[in-house]
Amino acid sequence: MPTNRAPNRLLDEFARVMTDAAGTAQGMRREVETLFRTQGERLLNQMDLVQREEFEAVREMAMKARMENEALKKRLADLEAKMGGGSGAGV
Template sequence: MTTGPNRILDEFAKLMTDAAGAAQGVRREVETAFRAQAERLFNSMDMVQREEFEAVREMALKARAQNEALSARIAALEAKLGLAPAAEEPKKPAAKPRAKKPTDGLEQ
């Protein structure tokens, strides 16, 4: 039976190895709990997932392309029939609501 510095160092190394394993286990548990809590929070905030956003984005791009193609066909048909294209009204920017000025109660 060896007693001395080697046995003490061996026991210390074993203790450190066990502590590192326990720390990794705790880290995994904390990560799992954090991910579950974050997912719950995001679900309660009614946020859109990336996949859903990308799908809707693709649909919007396709609809825009179809709209442009149909507009071009209408313009070509109008030109063929000799009709003037319908004049579009220029879009006016939306009016911004004015912020109320703070009052100190001394209005006249």
């Protein structure tokens, strides 16, 4: 029977070592992920990128300005047509 215990003990030790190695690997994985996330955030901050909310606000302002510009162009064209049509001969 002593010979039977030795292989079981060896397998138990091997299982313990593998479990410890898996735990260590998971810890290293978490550390690497944290490092990459931190470096990525630092890189994005250095690139001076605009946040999505700010971009959308400026986009809406630009669209509103374009619509107002088109309305003013039409109004100006209408006024020019009235002035040009009332004077008869052009310059």
